[in-house]
Amino acid sequence: MPEAFDFAVPPFDRLTPDERTTLARSLDIGVYAKDTPVLARDEAADCLFIVQKGLVQERHHGETAAAFGPGDSFDLRALFGRSPNHSFVAAEDTVCHLLPRPVLVELARANPAFGELICEAFAERLRAAANERSNREMAALTMARVREAYLHPPVYVEASATLRDAALAMKTQQASSVLVRDGARTGILTGTDLRDRVVLDGLPVTTAVGPLARYELIELDRDELLFNALILMTKHSVRRIVITEAGKIAGLLEQIDLLSALSNHSQVIALQVDRAESTEDLRKASADTVGLIRTLHVTGVRVPFIADLVTELNRKIFRRLFELVAPPDLLANSCLLVMGSEGRGEQLLKTDQDNGLILRDGYECPDLPRITADFSRHLEEFGYPPCPGNIMVSNPEWTKSLSAYKDAIFNWIHRPDEAAQLNLAIFYDAAAVAGDTGLLDEARGYLMARLSDNSGFFSHFARPTLAFDTPSGLFSTLFDRRGAQPIDIKKAGIFPIVHGIRALALEKHMTETNTVERIWALADKRVLDRKLAGELAEAFTFLSTLRLKARIDAAHEVKIDNTVRPAEMTKLDRDQFNDCLALVKAFKEFVSYHFHLNMH
Known part of the structure; x- marks a missing residue:
């Protein structure tokens, strides 16, 4: 039996003597060294963690959302609901009692007073999470039109x-x-x-x-x-x-x-999407997301929050559109994917379509070409431009059976030419938005199983991190001639972080898709030290903010690119931009050293 459990701590003080004996006999114990993960992001929990000694921090995008000391318990959301997009990390050497879920459920059923407190704690955590989001959005709504x-x-x-x-x-x-x-x-x-x-x-x-x-x-x-x-x-x-x-x-x-x-302004758009009975209804709801992004941005809401919100709304739109154009049998026998920035949850304004469809082996839909063409056409009408690389469901190369996807994955890994590396990178970022999500789980499981420890493969995969030049030290004065030239912020800063982190994550067979989540998961695995992880996460957020500002400012133009003009920035932004590019250059050197890129 583990060290004595403190039954004076609510809600365990509500248990009867016999129930306390049952609990004590079922307890296990977990020992966690400082800076090691206790519960990873999106990991389902099979027990309730009760801190016996030490400190556990709940982290989201690198920030501490909550702390749990001796007597505190977590995480009811992962135990009874959808696992939150947070991680729990030992902030110091920590010991936790582990209470199995079946025992907790049985105690709650047998003892209504205990069960009521458990339910209240669960509801309170959900309310706290909802209030955090609502308060940030409400700050923007004071200026809503x-x-x-x-x-x-x-x-x-x-x-x-x-x-x-x-x-x-x-x-x-x-x-x-x-x-x-x-x-x-x-x-x-x-x-x-x-x-x-x-x-x-x-x-x-x-x-x-x-x-x-x-x-x-x-x-x-x-x-x-x-x-x-x-x-x-x-x-x-x-x-x-x-x-x-x-x-x-x-x-x-x-x-x-x-x-x-x-x-909750986003709920209005979500309600419009849910109630959409036609593609025209959906088009109108989709158009409203741009206004929401503008409102949130101009009132100072941070880009990670905007991206989370837009990701939820976009996926609702894609899901509802697929439900409108696809017959029920296709929905039941396929999985609609979003990839690229949308798959990573980093798309802000509407960029190229990057999507695909996995079909169950043996299933055939005679009308599939028309349905997938309609889906891509409607998305274009909603403001999502066609993908220049044709990575869309309307392309048969991205609408095929699970077995065909596995064959493609095998070729991407074992015949890694430039196109294969691009396809693998895009697919690694995939997220399921409609249909049978188990099809993507199986395809991703196959991908992880086929990955080897071949350093040559990962070197080839990581090499595009160095594909574009990252300038630095250009902006000593506002009138610096070179600083007045536009810079492609995606190529110079954002892509090297995204792909470098993606390569490190793939090497560790990680399942996270969001770049900032990958950064902190890599820190949890000690691939990155926490100082570098924090700097990369902040740089990625700042560069994404500059990119969003440039796109919003240029939204009246027909073509929206990724260029920023340092000479038009404030001095503070220009200095921070220069610091970010210097950090990107240092990170590229880290990736180059890690994957031995200078040796190939």
Whole structure:
């Protein structure tokens, strides 16, 4: 039996003597040296960890989100829900009691008081995670505009229409009100008005709506702040206002949608995606993500948070689109993948499509070419440009059976030409967004099993890290002639970090896909020291922020590239940019030494 367990710590103080004996007999013990992982990112837990001595830190993107000392327990989310995108690392030499999940469940079932506290703790952790995200997003929403909220399309009836006609129009259009046209003026009649007039006042349903409508509309321009809409609704005690654009009615803003936008703006877009009944509905929801990104960015929300949010929304959009264009049997027998920056969860504004489809062995879909072509075409209509390398589901090379993917993986590893290395890198970053995710799990498992310890292979795979020049020391003054030249920030800074880290992660057979997550996982494995890991994570975030700013500033242009102009930066940004490029050069030297690239 492990060292004495402290039953005075809640919720274990609620256990009976017999239950304490049961718990004590089932306990195991874990010993963790300083800086070693206790529970890795996205790792499912089969026990509850209770710290007996030492300190465990919960880390997210390299930052400490929580700390657990003697008597504290973790992680109920990994035990009962989806494993969070966090890791738990021993901050000093640590000993934990390990309580198996089945025993915890049985104790919670048998002892309602104990079970209630366990449930409350689980719910509290979920609320804390939700509040952290909500608070950061709310800071941005103080500047949110009406155009970023969901507007209900206006439904019109003529003044001569009857109450029955108005009710039918609301039902058909799933609206809660109609706008009444009476010559040059426009009024409004709501569902509540209909109820009061017919049920309470007893008016016949053949009564004309013209005299019953209210013609003093409460209007607000689409570019006004959402908070101004809230003030108007509060002042006039109404549940909806009319939104105008260029002097014309653009739609109606309902109170419920306004409150949803102000409480969690991303949820409005997510709701639009979930409710989309057509590709046109989905296109409109997709267009709203750009406004959300702008709002979050201009109000200072950090790029990692924006990327997390956009990743969730994009994957919802891709999943819903696939559900709309694919028949149920295809959904059940395939797995839709996103790859590249989208697979890594690092896509901000809409970039090239990088997707594929794994089909179950033996399954055939006669209409597959049309379905995959429609999927790629709709994404292009949503603003995602076709991939120049044709890495899309519409290309049969990226829509094929699981066995065919395994054959491709074998060739990428054992015949590593330039194209094979690119394909392997893209596939290694893949994430499943729809269909049977087990198909990707099996393909990725095959990839890991086929990897050997052949240093020559990993050297070839890592070599593109050095493919592009990374300038440094260019910007001594604002008027430096070289500093005035545009720099491709992706080639000079972002790609070397992404691919260098990807090569190190692949060598260690790691399953993380996000670059920052890979950085900290490599630090946990002591491939990178924690100081370098922190500097790389910060540099990657800063360079991504500069890239996003350049893209937002250039969003009105037809072509959006990755160039930044140091001479146009503030001195602080320019100095930090120069420091980041110097760090990238040092990291490239580290990768070169690690993989012996100078020897090939």
